[in-house]
Amino acid sequence: MNILSIDTALKGCGVSIWHAEKQQYFTLYEDIKRGQAERLVPMVDDAMARATLDYSDIDAIAVTNGPGAFTGLRVGLSTARAFALALNIPVLGVSTLDVLYQQYAVSKERDALNVAVIVDTKRDDFYAGTWIDGQADLNAQAISAESLQGYLAGHAKEDGVLIGDAVEQFMAQCDAPILPWKPVLTLSQISTETLAAIAHKYFALQGIDGYLPINVSPAYLKPAEVSQSKKTYKTIERT
Numbered sequence: 059m060n061i062l063s064i065d066t067a068l069k070g071c072g073v074s075i076w077h078a079e080k081q082q083y084f085t086l087y088e089d090i091k092r093g094q095a096e097r098l099v100p101m102v103d104d105a106m107a108r109a110t111l112d113y114s115d116i117d118a119i120a121v122t123n124g125p126g127a128f129t130g131l132r133v134g135l136s137t138a139r140a141f142a143l144a145l146n147i148p149v150l151g152v153s154t155l156d157v158l159y160q161q162y163a164v165s166k167e168r169d170a171l172n173v174a175v176i177v178d179t180k181r182d183d184f185y186a187g188t189w190i191d192g193q194a195d196l197n198a199q200a201i202s203a204e205s206l207q208g209y210l211a212g213h214a215k216e217d218g219v220l221i222g223d224a225v226e227q228f229m230a231q232c233d234a235p236i237l238p239w240k241p242v243l244t245l246s247q248i249s250t251e252t253l254a255a256i257a258h259k260y261f262a263l264q265g266i267d268g269y270l271p272i273n274v275s276p277a278y279l280k281p282a283e284v285s286q287s288k289k290t291y292k293t294i295e296r297t
Contacts, residue, residue, distance in 0.1 A: 059117045059261060062102065062141065063254035066094045066134035067126030067154045068177065068223055073101045074250035075109045075116075076258060083251045084109040094133045102141075113145060118266075120257030122248060123151030124277030125177060125185040125198060131276040139274055148266045150257045151273035154248060155187040155198050155222075161252045162221055162245055163192075172215035174239065176206070178224040182231075185279060186222075190215070200279045203231035210236050221245040 061076040071094045074085040086101050086108075106113065121138035124131050135151065142149035155175040163171055170192040177185040179200060186206055188196040190213060201209075206228065210218075218239040220228070223246035229236065266272075 059258055060111060060115050061118050061120060061254040061258050061261075062105075062116050063120040063250040063257060064098065064102070064134050064138050065122045065154075065157075065248040065250050065253060066098060066130040067122040067124055068130070068248055070247065071097050071101060072248060072250040073098070073105045074254050075105050075111065076251075076254040077109045077111065080109075082109075083254070085251055087247075087250070094130055098133060098137050102137075113141075116141075116145060116147060118147050118257055118261045119149040120253045121149065121151055121274065122154045122157060122253065123273055123275065124154060125179075125200075125279045126154050127180070128276075128278065131278070135274055135276055139271055142271065143269055146269045148261065148268070148270040148272060149274055150260055151271075151275070152253055152256055153187075153198060153277065155185070157248055157253050157256065158221055158245065159187075159189055160256060161249050162219070162242070164252065164255075172213075172218035174206075174210060174218065174220050174222075176220060176222040176224045176228050178222075178227065184224050184228055188213070198277065198279065203228055207232050207234075207236060210239050214238055223247070 060078050063074045065072040070089045072087040074083050084105050086105050119138050119142050121134050138149050158175045159173055174188045183200050183202045186201050187198040216238045220241045225241045
């Protein structure tokens with residue numbers, strides 16, 4: 059099963075293709091803050107060329123569905139759905155927090171892990187979710203540093219780790235060390251290879267054929283912050 063995976067939910071733009079026959083990933087990533095809408099499709103084209111596959115060879119698509127940046131989520135999800143519809147194949151949305159957790163779990167080669175995933179909201183709070191003894195405990199939510207610190211203090215784990223792109227920012231806002239939880243600062247970027255592996259496992263079990271969008275609504279968790287326009291407008295009074 060050949061899988062195309064796409065991520066534009068956090069920082070940058072990432073694409074992977076799992077080539078089933080070659081048993082190999084073909085992965086591209088660009089660390090860009092803007093311009094994902096312009097770069098994503100050309101990156102997919104480039105990855106397809108490197109994998110020497112035609113679009114008709116792709117069996118399924120995976121995409122991160124949030125939480126994350128509002129614009130990035132819209133770009134990734136709309137592109138993934140468009141490809142899936144055009145190719146008549148299924149598309150699976152996967153939580154950014156779940157992907158980051160699975161990246162860490164795979165690196166440790168065990169399931170009973172204590173992990174808090176903390177992601178930047180571009181505001182003064184965080185997107186966070188936790189796994190205790192390998193089981194989801196704190197559901198993905200927008201949460202303040204104070205509330206998250208209180209939660210972690212009440213779930214003290216000697217082998218607990220903090221991962222995500224906002225770990226340092228979170229620690230800077232805490233009024234005391236988050237003992238015994240320890241930061242892992244090297245795991246902050248979504249792996250589209252892990253995303254593809256999650257989708258491959260899901261579709262192998264489900265055996266879905268044909269176009270079907272699964273979990274492809276964006277998980278925003280909080281409304282967009284819209285600033286008031288600074289433009290001034292003239293009013294024409296009727297006489």
